[in-house]
Structures are given as structure tokens and as C-alpha cells.
Amino acid sequence: MLVYFSVGLVRVYNNAISDDDVVSAYDEHASAYGRSPIIGPPFVALDSRGFPGTGSITAWTNIGSLGGSFEAIGDPQIEDVDGVLAVTLDGVGDWLVGPTAPDSVTGSRSKHG
């Protein structure tokens, strides 16, 4: 049987590799081969649209893979903004402090927000 194909990159490892290793190996050169990288779930995901109603907020739960929550400083408010429930910061002492940034997004690593 005639086998006809092209090879762009081959790597051989001396042991089993994890799922993450496979994804990393794919992502590393995906764009070079016209592919999009595999994007996992965000580790920070904040979505105010699920709040039960308007009013003060004390914490904003992180539904991303990192977990934890963002604690309110000042008096951020949940407001209906053009039909969308959103957290409004007034620019005077309002912000929210979340979990510690993990090593994967410190140093010189790629990151997206």
C-alpha cells in the first residue's frame, strides 16, 4: 500500500506524558500549521449577570478554575446597566481583591485578560 503524507514535526519522548503536556505540545506550534491553540477554561471568570438583583456587593465569586472570590473594597454596586446586571465601581475607593495570582501568570509567561 502506498502511504503518502508530509511530516512537519516529530518528537519522541522517553516516557508517558500528561494531557497537559500533549496540549502544550500542540499549542506550541498550532499557529504555524494553521490551527488555533486549545484554550482551556479561564482560571478567572467573573460574571455579574447571575446576581439575584441590584444592590451592594461584598464578594464576587470566581467561577473560573482557580476558584475563590473577589472581596469588595469600598462600596461597589450591582446595577442594571442597559439591561445587564453589572458591578459598578465609582472610581473613588471601589475595587475587588481576588485570589493570589498563580505562578502560571507571573514572571514572563503569556497571559490573556
Add this chain to the structure above:
Amino acid sequence: MKNPTIDDEETVFSWGCRGGPDGSSVAFNHGAHPTFGAFGHWGAPDIGWDGDEEADIWTYIACTKDGNEIRVYTNGILSASESPITLSTHPLADDGTTPLPFVVGNQNDGNGAISDPLSGSMSIAVVRVWEQALDNLAIAENYNLDAPTFGRPTFVPGADDDNYGLADDYELATFGNLDQTGDGDLDEDGLTNAEEASNGTDPSLADTDNDGASDKAEVDAGTDPLSPTSVPVTPIDLLVELQASALDEGALATWANTGTLTGDLTASSDPTVETISGAKGVTLDGEGDWFVGPTTTPDIEGASGRSITAWIYNPAVAVEETVVSWGRRGGPEGTNMWFNHGTHHAFGAVGHWGNGPDIGWDPSTSADDAVTGGGQKEEGTWTHIAYTQDGATTWVYINGVLTKADERINLNTHAGLSVIVGSQWEGDGARPIRHWLALSALVLCASTMGLFQTVTSPLGSMMRRQPMDVLQD
């Protein structure tokens, strides 16, 4: 997020800490500052939104660091990119032990505290952070995920999903909506929106590089519509050219026009060809001598650009002595066109009637001719004088040197009258004036006199100098 008013730097999400060294912070902003309005990492280069920031409307913003490149996106479309970027995001405060948290709406200081000056004043509904770089497609997909909720249109990257002849992402990035069509022409410059896209020009600007030539004119001429130094060369049409050098000395009844405007000039009274200081010229005695020539064309009527050059010999310069004119006196404003060799500070060089952009010869004059030296007059010597008007600015030159310019513009030159050498048409257009101006003996056109049409275009010095080059021939 929705930001009612955009300050220079308003933090949306951050980690690391301010204070350096370079790259210690990740600050994702929605600010107007061109350098760090979008992303700051402490130390250059940061990045701004390149004018894409929008106030008081739900907006999807994204930032990704991919290798050593930072890219920022607005509503799923790339706004700007910057590289090389080197990050060294601090995990700990300066004390080396205090972990630095993620922060919504502000930034960590170096000591781990959070102060107020950079806090965001905005509403935030959704924040997502990944530990990987997202490419353009992934950003677009993420945008599309929630766009309808926030009143924004979805799009298929690179596709023309609305079948309007333009890629949807191009439409959104360029127009902010999906309403434009490929065969439309938003800026009405003659290039369709699709042609603008293929040429890389801005379909909302008729002259993308602001060099005075429209995008269409540049594409047609083969010049670069994105380079202000690349402009089409517009030919100058020499409408009237009068040469004295080959004339026989003595009375001159008809002065042949070798320009493109059909018709010679007919003498009134007794203009005379003489040799003065080694050059031939036609002498007008100031007592009824002038020439009436061909009728003007729209090229030099109304507000069209125009230029005049002349060699003259004026033995005694009066306040106002007309070299050549067209249109007619009497107004309304800007309706006459007369080129002078006179001392008057306001109109000794050019008059257009009324409070329009008249101009004198002396750059220092502002009031009294006697005080300011008589309008930089040159008497008893051959002098080259020139005038050019590009539709926006008037320039006058003596002996090839720019002496004065005036940016006021109010031209509306009367049409349908003949060009006159040595006088002006009366307001009724029936005859040249006889006694209004005391013309002294004025010798015209020892070598060349040219009346030029200048195409209305701020092509600058090239256009202004071209008549001079012709003259030197």
C-alpha cells in the same frame, strides 16, 4: 465593561505590582492615554487603544501576550499590537513574602497595598483570564459568545456573513457596524469601500494620508495613498504666455499669446516695444495703454487656483499699478483678480476686492507704507514677480523668493471677461478703467509672462515653484 467617561488610565483588571523594575505589573486598562491606556506593565513599551476606546457603551476589550507581543482588541477586533514586550510580573510584593492578588478595578502597589489614583470608574459584567495566549480567532469567538447580551453584533472572522461585499470583521473594525456595503462609498472619494479595503485606505477619509490628493486620485495616478510624500504630479497648463524678446521695437498693436487660451491681446492706445537695460519689453505709459486678451475659463474663475509670473521694469512704483487682471472691480468680495506692482501694504501685490485675501509685497508691512519702506519696491531694474493661489493660500514672490503669504481665502472671481494687461475691468465689465489707477510707465514681459492655472491642491512647494521653473526656461 461600560465606561461612562474615559480618563487616561482606568484599571479594569490587574496583578503583579507597580513600581518596577520593568515589567513588574500587568495592568489591563480602559484609558485614553495613547501609550498605556490599554495595557501597562511598568516600563516601556506599553500600549494604548489606538483611538478605539469608546465611552458609555458596553464594550468587549481583550488583551493577550503571545510570545513577546502584546495585542489589544476591541469588540473582537485587533486594535493595536506592540513588541517586543518583556514581562517579569511580580508574584510577591517588595517585602518578598506578601503574595500579590488579582484585583478588579485597581492595581497593587509595590508594598502590596492598593491605592486609589488608578481605580476604574466603570461597570464591569464579565471578566475572564486565561493562562494561555489567545489568537485572533479565539478572541473573536469569545467576543461572539456574549456580544448579543451587550447589544453588539456578532461576526465571523474573515467572512462576509452579511453578504455586503466586505468581511464582517473589517466592517466592524472600520465602521463600527455591519451597515456598509462593498460597492458603497462612505467618504465619497470615488473609491468604493471594497476598493478602500483592498488598498488599505480609510473608507471614511477621502484623503487618508492628508496630502491633498484624494485616495481615488492617488490610486488612479499610481502614487501611494498612504504616504503624504507620495502625490500625483498634476500638469500645469500655461494659459497665457506673452513674450517680448522676439518683438520688433516700436508700436505694438497685437501681442501674440502662445499659451493654450485661444486669442491674442489687442492694444489700446500706443504700447511700445523698447529695449531697456539690455532686454526688450512692452512699455505702457500709464495714460491709456493696455492690452485686452482672451476670455478667461473656469480654470481661473471662481475659487480656482491660479498663478502669474512676470518680468517687469517699473521706473517709479506707485501705490497700485496693475500688471495683469481678470474678473472685474466693484465686488462683491473676492470677485476681482488683479496682480500689481505697487507699494500699498494691503494690496500692492494682489487684490481680490473687499476684505478678501489681498496682499502687499513687503512682509513687514501692516499699516503705513511710508513707515515700512514702500512695499519692498524695486524701481528702475528688471524684476521678476510671481503670484500663486492654490484655493486656500496666496503667495507672492520677488525674484524667486517668497516674500509674503496669506491664508485667508475668499475668492469668487467673476467669469466671462477678458484678461487685461496693464489695467482692470470696471465694475460694469464694459471697459477697462482709465483714471482710477495712475499707471506709470510700466514695462512688461521682457522675456516671459505666464498666466497659469494651478489645480486646486495643497501640493505645496512643488506646485508653487513649477511656474518659476517654467519661467527660467
